[in-house]
Amino acid sequence: MADADEREVARLDAEPRPTPTTPRSGQEMQENLVSKHPQATIPESDVSLADIERSKSHPVRWALGCILALVALVFPYWAGRTLAVRRTAQIVQLFANVDPRGIALVAWAVTLFAFVSLAMMIVERRKIPWFASFVVFLCGEQFISGVSLLKFDFWHSTYVMYGDSARIANAANLGIIAASIALAVFAVVWVGLLVAIKKDSPLNVLTHVWTSMLLWFVFEVVALLIVMFGGMLTIV
Secondary structure (H helix, E strand, C coil), rough: HHHHHHHHHHHHHHHCCCCCCCCHHHHHHHHHHHHHCCCCCCCCCCCCCHHHHHHHCCCCHHHHHHHHHHHHHHHHHHHHHHHHCCCCCHHHCCCCCCCCCHHHHHHHHHHHHHHHHHHHHCCCCHHHHHHCCCCHHHHHHHHHHHCCCCCCCHHHHHHHHHHHHHHHHHHHHHHHHHHHHHHHHHHHHHHHHHCCCCCCHHEEECCCCCHHHHHHHHHHHHHHHHHHHHHHHCCC
């Protein structure tokens, strides 16, 4: 009897022992937890995914936002252009002793803040404060554009309207254009980085949100320096 027991113990010892495993990812951990509860613990519901998405869409809020953005895009430009036509002498007298570099800096900053507010509205969860900031700076940028008669060949219009004092309006236009071109160049470079950089590459940090924002500011500052110290204010 003792020999039989010893043989049984030896046979059990010879069998491979199971090795404990630990979950290596969140998905495996979730699968382990689900396997411990074979019975469904979530009650059934008649609400579909479409109903959930529809409840989060807020169409009235989006429509109101689009209307406000359209008003901020059209009305300030019209007001600035009307002021430039009817109060030309007062505008020339007001900005007669102002450095064009200062005007270019102000126009560039207002345009940049409008773009930043729009970007933060997309990134951040709190949409309303950033949207309000975007509308305010958009109104300022459009008003400056209206006063300076911004368009593709603005230097002809500003010279006809302001004469020898057109350098102020030209400086404002160059500030707005510099901020816009810098954003466009950054967008092209950023998309190129997304395509060229692999996910496991150390350079992937350049595509993160705050790193991308810092890189965008570098592009904007370079564009401003080119306008202010590259001789463009004296050429146009």
